[in-house]
Amino acid sequence: MKKDVSNKESDSIISIQGLSKSFGKENQVLKNLNLNVNKGESMVLLGRSGSGKSVAIKCIVGLIKADSGSIKVFGKDLLAMNTQQLNEERLKIGFLFQSAALYDSMTVAENLGFPLRRHSPDLTEDEINTCIKAALESVGLIDAIQKMPSALSGGMRKRIAMARTLILKPEIMLYDEPTTGLDTITSREISELMVKIQEEYQSSSIIITHDLACAKRTGNQVAILQNGRIGFQGTYEEVSNSTLPWIQEFFIDKK
Amino acid sequence: MEEISKHTYVLQQLRELFLAMGKATLFNLRFFRELFLPPTEWREILRQCYLMGWKSLPLVSITGFIMGLVLTLQSRPTLVVFGAKSWLPGMVGTSLIREIAPVVTALICAGKISSGIGAELGSMKVTEQIDAMEVSAVNPFKYLVVTRIIATTLMVPLLVLFADLVGIFGGYAGISIKGDISLISYATKVLESLDFIDIIPATIKSCFFGYFIGMIGCYQGFNAANGTESVGKAANSAVVIASLSIFIIDMLAVQITDLML
Structure with missing residues (x-):
């Protein structure tokens, strides 16, 4: 059974509600996406290539303009802001590019x-x-x-x-595939560094990765994107122990 | 059937042309809006002026000298036939200052500067460096585009004036090969044949050359698509469009100068 993915918005540092984004008429990448990240939480976003993970975090920093929905950071809706206001909020957000x-x-x-x-x-x-x-x-x-x-x-x-x-x-860190293209040892070092940063700066983060070892090491919560929305959310253990076939596909090589 | 598909193709090409023109116009308007908004990136403007002006001096010097030398050597036999050898310094000076130095220097700048800007910004776009600037709340348009266009608009006219001087000196070298005229006498003859009316339109024209060289390079680079192939395309399009623009501006400038004089 799927876990309830619409966790409490009130405690959230980042609250994404009903976020949709299309590229062209037929390619709708995000469909009514809901995601909340609490203070000090490290949220790992998993999903297949092209599932819209990077699009989602690029919408948070305003690099991609969302079609509809709301993105609240510290309670302020970023989509309703002008460039100057958005720039003030961007200073609170760190973004690590792939x-x-x-x-x-x-x-x-x-x-x-x-x-x-x-x-x-x-x-x-x-x-x-x-x-x-x-x-x-x-x-x-x-x-x-x-x-x-x-x-x-x-x-x-x-x-x-x-x-x-x-x-x-920054109070929030967004990581876009931080360990992609790195060897196993360097990937582990980067993951450990991310955990250290999290503890030292007390920041909240969203981590996009395909690296399950990195997800396990860094994430308090793991959310999986499916068909443009969060299909499942829980701790790494909950996700990896899920019996749903489409989730098992992510962990097939780990077992 | 074939007729219809040709018709559709032409319409599609026209549509794309107008869309591109619209985008370029908006890019220009954004430049003028951002130009007057604080903060002004003085340090980056100076750095770009150094890179575009100072670093182009050797190339402009060599071409300027060769322009003057070749122009003299090519014109001399004809003038000798008409017994107008003494007009050579004046003719070299006027042609260099009015036309040859601005156009050739601008073409060299289109090849060196415009393509450089196109490739640099295109590569920054592809490797997400422009996005990185934006997420750190720095306006990439102001930092990358406005500074470069200001630098080219200021530096190209200065390079043209420098090319004028070196070209005139090249002309003297050309005359010296087959004749005996002192440098002072040559310079006097060149200056006698010139008027402010020769220098001012050429300098104004050079400012427009500089503006378009910077603008086209920035536009191509800033709007490069994803993928490394687009970097090469941006650099290539920047040179081609900038060179073509130089000839169009030159043609318009000559017409306007003619009407005003």
Whole structure:
């Protein structure tokens, strides 16, 4: 039997209600999606490729405009905001891209300093450098401070991207396939780093992944997208022990 | 049946053309709106001016010198036939300043700068760097597009003026090969044949060249589709459209200057 997926909206940091998004007339990716993430909770979103996981989190930060529904972050509806208001809310949300999305033309230090210089104009250069070093230390890559992104490995790029996100001290973290393309050991290191960040910054997060080991390690809750909406939600154990055939397909190689 | 499908194809192409023109117009309007909104990215504007202006100087110098030299060597035999050899410095100066230096320099900038912007922004789009900027609450249009268009609009006229000077010097080198004229005498003859009316329209025209070189590169890069193939397409389209625009602007500028004088 399916678990009730419409958990309480009132305690939620992120509350998505009735979210729909289509690309063209026939390709409706999200159909009336409901999802709530509570304070300090780490929600893993599983689903098949093309099921709309990335679209859902891109709608949260306003990179993709939803067709209908509401996305409330700290009780404020992001879809009803203008760009300036949305930008204020974006500062509370960190987004880790699948490709890391480091600025190629800037060094690691410049990548980290870029958002800080714009949003904290009162900080002196010394204070900015201290923040950059602290963020790099938290991801264990202080030695890479003067390197260019092209000189970094895939795992290092992900860590630097995390540091760039953390430098603004976001209250919410959105991870788009953080371990894709990485070897097992590096994937585990990234997952552990995500847990460390969660504990250190007391942030709430949504993690999109196909990596079940990462899902198990990082998620308090696991939600599975099916046909554009949440088909099942529960703890990792509840989901993995589910007898529903379509859910078992996700765990078939793990058993 | 074939007639109908041809008809539909033409209509579809026309529709796409008008849609593209509409999108480009909105992009231009957005530029002017964002241009006057704070904050102004002075540091990035200066960086782009350095990259586009200073880094293009060697290329512009070499082409400018060759333009002047070749123009002199090619024109000299004809002028000698008509006994008008003494007109050579004036002719070289006027043709370089009015037409050849602005157009050739702009074409070089279209190849170097516009394609560079198209490829850079296209690659940033494909690798989600533009999205990363947006989610960190930085306006990517203002940071990437406005700064680059300002830089090209300022730098291309300066590069053209520099090409004028180097081209005139190249002309002197061309005359010196087969004749004996001092640099001072050559420069005097060039300056005597020139008027402000020669320099001002060419400089204004160069500003428009610069604006369109930046605008087209940014538009192609910023609107690149997903996938690495689109980066190459953005760079290629930027060069082709910018080069074509330069000739169209040049034609219009000549007509307008003619009407005004």
